[in-house]
Amino acid sequence: MTRTEFLSRLRQGLVGLPMSVAAEIVADYETHFNDGIAAGRSEAEVATALGDPARLARELRAEAGAQRWHQEKNPSAAAAAVFAVLGLGAIDILILLPILMGVIGTLFGMFIAVIALFVSGGAIMVAGPFAGFPGGVAAALLAGLGLMAGAASAGALLAILTIWLVNGIVWFARLHYRLLKPALEPQANAVTGDPA
Amino acid sequence: MAETIEIQLKKGVLGLCVLALLARADSYAYEIASRLSDAIDMGEGTIYPLMRRMQTDGLVETYLVESSSGPSRKYYRLSPAGRDALVAQSAEWTHFTRAVDAIVANDEAPAAPAPGEAA
Numbered sequence: 661m662t663r664t665e666f667l668s669r670l671r672q673g674l675v676g677l678p679m680s681v682a683a684e685i686v687a688d689y690e691t692h693f694n695d696g697i698a699a700g701r702s703e704a705e706v707a708t709a710l711g712d713p714a715r716l717a718r719e720l721r722a723e724a725g726a727q728r729w730h731q732e733k734n735p736s737a738a739a740a741a742v743f744a745v746l747g748l749g750a751i752d753i754l755i756l757l758p759i760l761m762g763v764i765g766t767l768f769g770m771f772i773a774v775i776a777l778f779v780s781g782g783a784i785m786v787a788g789p790f791a792g793f794p795g796g797v798a799a800a801l802l803a804g805l806g807l808m809a810g811a812a813s814a815g816a817l818l819a820i821l822t823i824w825l826v827n828g829i830v831w832f833a834r835l836h837y838r839l840l841k842p843a844l845e846p847q848a849n850a851v852t853g854d855p856a
Numbered sequence: 857m858a859e860t861i862e863i864q865l866k867k868g869v870l871g872l873c874v875l876a877l878l879a880r881a882d883s884y885a886y887e888i889a890s891r892l893s894d895a896i897d898m899g900e901g902t903i904y905p906l907m908r909r910m911q912t913d914g915l916v917e918t919y920l921v922e923s924s925s926g927p928s929r930k931y932y933r934l935s936p937a938g939r940d941a942l943v944a945q946s947a948e949w950t951h952f953t954r955a956v957d958a959i960v961a962n963d964e965a966p967a968a969p970a971p972g973e974a975a
Contacts, residue, residue: 685904685908688885688904688930689901689904691885691886691927691929691930692885692886692889692900692904695886696886699890706900709893709899709900709901710899710900710901711899711900711901711902712901713901716901716902716904716905719902719905720904720905720908723905723908723909723912724908726909726912727908727912730912
């Protein structure tokens with residue numbers, strides 16, 4: 661594989677990353693080729709030693725996804741991190757998807773329930789005193805306020821739980837991903853031919 | 857099977873090796889990659905995902921050095937967190953290799969039943 665071929669395959673694999681990040685990564689590998697050629701190796705030798713560009717790109721994308729999730733805790737960063745990690749093949753999607761769907765569905769349902777609780781708390785607090793709430797005006801105000809506070813704290817707990825869950829998936833995948841394995845294998849064979 | 861163990865081991869200690877190399881002197885990716893690929897047959901390309909991850913984790917920092925020939929070069933140095941990680945991981949590594957050595961040595965002398973020692 662020539663340098664141009666390697667770099668274009670790498671670029672293809674990095675589609676979807678922010679331009680600046682992709683450019684920085686490609687520049688790293690370009691420097692690597694320059695250094696290798698300065699050290700007297702051929703383009704093909706450097707490319708072989710580097711490994712499969714598509715695999716490297718998947719790994720770099722997963723890393724970038726994890727990094728983004730690290731910096732911004734929002735649903736789109738979470739989805740990006742989880743899908744980049746799935747792209748690694750670290751977790752079998754057929755096993756994970758049904759579980760993930762169940763978990764996402766449960767969390768979503770709980771969020772809706774929390775919102776409903778908050779709204780009904782507000783309604784009791786506002787309308788209760790005029791609608792003959794059992795126990796009188798003060799009881800209606802306190803009950804409404806209590807419901808709203810409970811809903812807010814349950815919502816906060818749910819958010820923390822969701823963040824933990826995504827962190828957990830990213831951590832698990834990083835620990836287990838088997839990308840380094842094939843990246844190491846060809847090298848083990850290539851180096852045996854070297855005069856050592 | 858032996859190969860699988862070797863690969864798993866390398867995968868586990870790559871980060872530690874990079875930390876140790878950088879503790880001796882700041883370096884750039886090509887140099888780190890060639891040192892590691894000479895020593896432990898690592899695919900050179902894997903150094904870049906690894907370095908980016910270590911940067912994300914705050915273990916290494918980068919800076920640019922003007923070069924007399926060509927564009928400036930990106931150097932890596934250990935952050936304070938990286939130094940802490942090196943100390944912790946090399947202690948873990950020593951502990952682990954000693955435990956394995958002890959078990960393997962016991963296996964070679966089957967007369968002595970291996971006691972369940974943890975350290």
